Amino acid sequence: MSLLGILYLFSTAAAASPSPVAEERRAPAILVSRQLLASEHLAVGDVVTLSADPKGARPREFRIAGVYEPVPDPARLGAAPLEARLHLPDLMDLTADPADPIASDSVRSINVKLTSANDGEAFARELAARVPGILVRDMAAPDDSDVTFVVLDRFHLAISLVTVIASSIFLLALMVMLVDERRDTVAILRLIGLRRRRIFIQVLAEGLVIALAGALFGVALAVGLEGGFNRFFQWRYDTALVFVRVTPAIAARAVSVAVPLGIAASVAASWSLLRRGAMALARR
């Protein structure tokens, strides 16, 4: 069972004077997040006091039995997860309203792992019908946080599109300059009898080689930078999240966009050369 909530931490007892062994044995065990341990200068074995009341009413002592790394939440990037995990009975004891007779038997949520993940929707429907008044949600179904990442995905795609357009213009400019420098060579080839088609195939082949080499270099560069990006942002946000991942599908998509663009730029840039007659090309 997962335990939610941010609890209010009041004091550490261990640093000032070591707790007696008996006291440690009486205090129930809790786990704290790595970030909370660091932020409050705690250590495993310390006895701390927790209260669910902002004024510190009904405090209880707990012993830090261990430290854990919270599952990184991309929706809360930059916010340090100051968390503690208690055994359910301890948490219920701590947070229950003494005036509420059923408080010690109430939880906020129950997580259920099914034998088959595909049965989520059906199970949710059946449970909601059997136990009216509870909210049952299939975790596989999209919710607001999924929508957020779908939107961000679209945003990244839009940025990529603009970048591809700008790159294509750059590529076309480079090809135009390359072709311009080879005007004399093409003129001589045409004058000695090579046909347009032959030169077109050469242009196409060169465009393909340049585009493929460039695309593969780009993918290799991305793979090389991936580690650096991740390490930097993981350090910056103190998180285990992976920010950049170059998958085979992404590499394939990049190559499949870059190569045709490269070939198209090469052909487009060479078009005027191919269309003009040999004498027109040779004339200075």
Add this chain to the structure above:
Amino acid sequence: MTARVWAFALRSLVRQPGRAILGILGVAAVGALLFDMLLLSRGLLVSFRALLDSAGFDVRVMAADAPVLARPRIADAEAAAAAIRALPDVDELVSLRLGNATATGADGRPQDVFFLGADAQSRRRPWILLEGQDLGAVGGEPSLVINRQLAKGMGLRPGTEVTLRGDCTRGVPTAAPPVRFRVVGVAAFPFDDPKAMTAGARLADFARTCGLDEHGDVDLFLVATRGAGAAAAVRSIRALRSDLHAFSNEEIVARFQQVGFSYFRQISTVLSSITLFFGFLLITVLLTVSVNQRFAEIAALRALGFARRRVVVDVLAQAVLLVGTGGVLSLPLGLLLARWLESILHAMPEIPENMHFFAFEPRTLVVHATLLAATAVLAALYPMRLVSRLPIAATLRSETVT
């Protein structure tokens, strides 16, 4: 640089119009992206700040520094509010309670609404009235101000009635009976997202609808300050009630900047750097190739008496013309692109309708122009160096031989 220099540089660019146009378009494309990233880097900040300031409150007081759902309420709210109101830096204070309700209109269809209860004794309200009247201070039948979405969705307008059943205790249903309200006004609630259905009532009516104590805890104090300003008011409140958490709008914005908006700041920094590098590369390559193809011409000009400085300045002038023209074109392109990107990002849930990711500030233009100018100069450095160090005689000789 004189007009002669610019005219010559322009003629040099125009002699190869294809290259010049591609260079300008390339700079326009990257310049547009750069402009948008500069807008994005501060857009949320500026927009969020404007939202916070819109209703006239510059300090917010809570029981704990925690997210809304996990945050406890302010206990003994009336006494706390009275004490804070008495501070010399405080002009007004509005207590606010937040919850949900189910509204039922004339057709009987239920609609979930975001329901808030506000202290109606103050001049300022946490909403901006658009039509009709605002809530009266005391007495009278229960009255409601609603947002446009709710008005449109349920066919409500000032004067119509609606029934609300409260759900204000974080998922625990209430046994309080539904309450009939009269809609008195339509208002804009600053933090509404485009689909939000929001209604505001007096604290007493809110409490009655939700089955709560009218004089009980509240979620938030909204404070308008005077005199020494928000920072002074925050210090006074913290000194008075160290158990409460007071934040000025500046502090809230700074926190969001650190956490909530962090992704957009990072991506705008990364993309700004990439676009600048791209623009630099494009112009450097264009100019370097152009200069390489004109070595003989440049050597001839030097032989005719053009000083070294003159031919170097010509290269710089070409870079400035390319980047300058592209930069000017990038502004309308960037604005169009920003509108498109904004429409994509606004699909995120719970983003207030009046929050903008890309917010224009005049300083953005200055930063954009400065960055592009620096790019033009840096991009021209290498070709300028080539031209500056061109050996005249050797170049003339080699051009003649080849």
Add this chain to the structure above:
Amino acid sequence: MSAPVVEARGVTRSFPMPAGPVVAVRDLTVSIAAGELVAICGPSGCGKSTLLHMLGCVDAPSQGQMLVDGVDVSTLGDAERSAIRLSKIGFVFQRFFLLPMLTAAENVELPQAEAGAPRADRRKRTMELLDYVGLAHRAHHRPSQLSGGEAQRVAIARALANRPRLLLADEPTGELDQATGQQIVGLFERVHADGTTVVVVTHDPAIAARSPRVLLMRDGRLENGAAG
């Protein structure tokens, strides 16, 4: 004999190469007086273009002195040498080197504009020069629209734009057929007759035959006639 316009005193020009320095001009002394028409001849690689470049302040000697109007140009900076080339020396090149994006008239105006001449004066002088070389009717044509001979005549007009004392021509007929080349030589004779000192580098003996003074170079040295 009038004062020299340009003088070379014991000039040597060597070029460092991976396989060892190449000496293009060796300890050469020559003086060109005002009003002369001089042809510098020699086989290919004898150093005549290198000498011409040094006479025109386009290149500096490794050793020795170059004097223009009595001033040692090796003591001058680039800006001053550029100013000398702009106002006192005109250059004509084998490959014309007209700016392709400018018309014939604009090419001729260019050095005048650089020297700061007012626009009205520039335009007047330009049309006079184009008329002088017989191309007033082609003033608004670009170099690509001109024949080789016409382009070279425009180049001569450009070289004369700022009324130089000295006109230097490096193989001016190298890219032209014989008949056109003779026309160009005739133009140089006319320029000389009108008072400009002219030095022409050529390997064409027919052109050398029309020059009152011929300097023969071989292996970087003058075989004759150091002073005019």
